[in-house]
Structures are given as structure tokens and as C-alpha cells.
Amino acid sequence: MKTLMIPALAALTLPLFAGPAAIRVDVDATKQLIPIKKTAGEGKLSKGHWLPAEKQNCYLYLSKPVTDEWSDFIFTVVPEKSGDIRLNIGGEWSKEPGDREFVLIDDVTVNGEPVANGSFEENDGKKAKNWYFSGKSVTLSDDAKTGKASVKVNHDNRACLTLKAEAGKNYEIKISAKKAEK
Numbered sequence: 001m002k003t004l005m006i007p008a009l010a011a012l013t014l015p016l017f018a019g020p021a022a023i024r025v026d027v028d029a030t031k032q033l034i035p036i037k038k039t040a041g042e043g044k045l046s047k048g049h050w051l052p053a054e055k056q057n058c059y060l061y062l063s064k065p066v067t068d069e070w071s072d073f074i075f076t077v078v079p080e081k082s083g084d085i086r087l088n089i090g091g092e093w094s095k096e097p098g099d100r101e102f103v104l105i106d107d108v109t110v111n112g113e114p115v116a117n118g119s120f121e122e123n124d125g126k127k128a129k130n131w132y133f134s135g136k137s138v139t140l141s142d143d144a145k146t147g148k149a150s151v152k153v154n155h156d157n158r159a160c161l162t163l164k165a166e167a168g169k170n171y172e173i174k175i176s177a178k179k180a181e182k
């Protein structure tokens with residue numbers, strides 16, 4: 001009996017080794033081929049290594065672990081040319097889709113100014129206005145940093161917005177985030 005217990009216990013402890021929940025923000029300027037760099041702030045920085053060579057400098061993503069408490073994720077990017085930069089706010093990738101943890105986000109600002117409906121308070125109970133959501137499971141939550149609403153995202157379900165950016169200008173992005181309840 002004892003030998004059978006060992007694999008069973010190992011299986012039970014597996015979820016503990018799944019990666020910690022993290023917010024991940026993809027900064028995508030590939031549409032207009034705008035080279036973009038991170039110049040300050042937090043987050044583990046990665047490039048769009050899966051993209052063709054000419055697009056790799058135009059795409060980066062940053063991630064930071066989240067906890068059960070709200071905390072700010074702050075970083076600064078600068079585009080080399082003027083144009084549209086897409087921010088896709090989601091969670092960390094994990095090999096198994098079921099392990100891609102959800103995070104709550106709220107209070108999105110750019111250079112200290114709230115973006116349109118950046119606190120997600122303008123909503124119809126299901127969807128927040130002024131945002132584009134990719135994936136099917138982006139939902140509102142009443143666990144909010146400010147106001148009454150936040151948005152729950154993960155790697156496959158993201159909240160997206162487009163910045164009209166000017167060449168050479170620094171854009172400080174701030175997003176409050178915490179781990180979502182299962």
C-alpha cells in the first residue's frame with residue numbers, strides 16, 4: 001500500500017508547482033512597424049521571439065507576479081515613430097490552458113492620466129465600455145481597487161486598448177492588479 005501512496009501524493013502536490021499568477025502586458029506596435037523600447041519601470045521584459053525578424057523590435061511584453069492584494073504594475077515604453085500602439089492586458093502564459101491563472105485589473109493610467117473608462121466603472125453589467133476584449137471569458141468583477149468594478153483577464157482573455165503615440169515620447173503605463181479568485 002505504501003508504494004501506491006507515493007504517486008498519489010505527488011499528483012496532489014502538482015498544482016503547487018504551477019507558476020505564480022502574474023499580470024502580463026503585451027505592447028504591440030507591429031501593425032505600423034514602430035520599434036518600441038522599455039525605458040523604465042518594473043516587469044520581466046521579453047521580446048516577440050515568435051514573430052518574423054522585422055517585427056521583433058516592434059513587440060515586447062512585460063510580466064509581474066501578483067498577490068492577493070492590489071498592487072501597481074508600472075513601466076515606461078517609448079516608440080521610435082508616431083502611430084498606434086496596442087496594449088493587451090492579460091495574464092502569464094502556461095503550457096496547460098487550465099493553468100493560465102486569472103488576474104483582476106483596475107485603474108489603468110497612461111502618464112498619470114486615466115485612460116477612457118480605465119477603472120471599468122462604465123459598463124452594462126457584462127462588458128466595460130471603451131475597451132476591446134479578446135477571448136470569450138473576460139468578465140467584470142466587483143472586487144475593485146476603486147469604484148465597483150474591475151476586469152478579470154488571463155493569457156487567453158485580454159483587455160485591449162490602443163494608444164496614439166508620438167515618436168520619442170515616454171509613456172508610463174500603470175495598472176493595478178491582484179490575483180483573481182478561482
Ligand SMILES: [Ca+2]
Nearest residue numbers: 119146147149
Ligand atoms: Ca474600478
